[in-house]
Amino acid sequence: MSIEIEAFTREQRSEWDRLVEQSPGATPFHRFALLEVVADHAGATLHPLVGYKGQEPVGLFPVFVVRKGPVATAFSPPPSLKITYLGPTLLNVAKLKPSKAERRNRRFVEGCLDYVDEQFGPRYVHVRTHTRYCDTRPFTWKGYESTPNFTYVVDLSDGPDALFDRFSRDARKNVRDAQDADCVVEERGADAACTIVDQVRRRHEEQDEWYPLTTDFVTDLYERAPEGVVRPYVCEVDGRTVGGSLTLEHGDTAYGWQGVVKPDVDLDVNDVVHWHVINEAADRGVTRYDLVGANEPRLSRYKAKFAPTLESYDGLEKSSPGMSLAAKTYKRLR
Template sequence: MSVTIIENDGISIGRATEFDHHDWNDLVERSPQAGVFHYRESLEVQADHADATVHPLVGYKGQEPVGVFPVFETRKGGMTMAFSPAPGLWVSYLGPALLNHRKLKRRKRERRNKRFVRGCLDWIDRRLNPKFTQVRPVPDYRDVRPFEWADFDVQVRHTYSVDLTPGEEDVLMSFSSDARNNIRTDGDYRVYEGGPDEIAAIISQVRSRHDEQDESYGVTPEFVTDLYERLPDGAVRPYACEIDGEIAGGMIALEFGDTVYRWQGGAKHDRDLPVNDLVDWAIMTDAMDRGVERYDLVGANEERLCGYKAKFGPELRSHYTLQQGTRVTNALSSVYQKLR
């Protein structure tokens, strides 16, 4: 069935190109629940590298924007599936992001969230008719009940977040003693923010580590470089640690609003210096200088990795994976999780 703009209890839902009220990126930057992967350029890059079609849904109440919800359409084995974020690219969060909701009292705020989500899901069902749908919102999108009421399975996931607002000395003192000692290590090294060359080196190291563990890894240097070149300056920050003229390790950080994200990198190495600690600390101190308030360590679900991340004294935060499908397509979710 062909669908353009649909109405749901006073809220109009459609693709962003079907409205002329606001620019998509303007809406993204105005939402406290959006992230770097919501940018129009990022959606285009994800669609290209996931071989998917992106549908940037937006909702309006009159001419007031109430939310954005980008969705990717893919076809596998003759079946249509819907994802937010795009599958297989290790994109941490996407999903719905509300606007102009904090001014509302709880009852109206919850009603608006419910109507916006229901309208978007109605658009997805009528336009795409997917056999499987998966959505992973940012941690700041807390009220996922409209998905639960729409018969989505809700899985609680976790991440760590370091509060950067106390300042460098207080943040450092909140770390474990071994983290503090590692950061204070003397040595002949240089940690710096680079570009495409550093991206290629970091992704290559992570891929090699996954190959050693016989695990899939869907991130390519081309994907990250496209994000680096097309997103606003400073949105993608490749940090590298150089020892004896070689890149010993690094981390590709992402930045949006008041948060910097520890995205890709941190591969195990054979150097005597604590490379990963030094890189993480450089990301944090630079972010503090720019007034960034949080360092999201992106993931606190794998037991073997939690010990490293927990030593930075973070807050444990929850977020959600929401999915709906038939028995056959639900089996695909396990494959998708491995692709992540």
């Protein structure tokens, strides 16, 4: 039996989110409300694709189409919004034998890519998968180029105390020093999310770097996401805000999405904030803390102090002749 591809409408958002909850590989940005926010701020049209084998849903694949004049491009996720993962996520495959699971994945992905080609004719397509989507061969078999990417994921399943013992010596010392100081980390609301993003932007500007996120975007995410998906944490020392982390949460995973720290503080605020997020997430039953990215040597050295496991995800792209500039622009803006 072939797999049929259907594009959901906004009226079907509850059913979409029900399927997202059932998929072990879904991320916060697979939720319909967040997809709509992303489409609004990316200047894109959202196409939430669902694959069915008969009446059984087999996968979700949100695609964003951007048109500039006669030229269409397609993304999952779109650029300029600091979204690390999206792409396809599968349903109802755990019960299948490996050969059947592979065949279903291939047919679902091929069906979605054919749908996008036939409906929109994009000159350039870029997809970035999540770490639990492991078999990207259906893309390469359709002519996509694959680029490996990496992130660090901290295992919280043994509890914070056991994890703390695996931290590097300096990370343990930094956390203990903060406990002796007047250092407070708290989860707050939309205003805190805006403060974090503003501080991150200023840090980038000080280094002559462009930072794409806006306070409007993170406010919309916070206000439209289900409760507990977007969690802004602020760190204060002697009543002064010195850093923070904008984290995301879905299923068994918390994501350290955006973070900032003032350089004129004696304490290692980043270590303190990570430790606080880990403790609160573990208390809620979260078993994975994704540090979101291990692709740069300096940041990788820092993140390795939290005893993480290295995991991979793929960037997949396909372009028509003459679209090399679009590919370069996407890689610069993502």
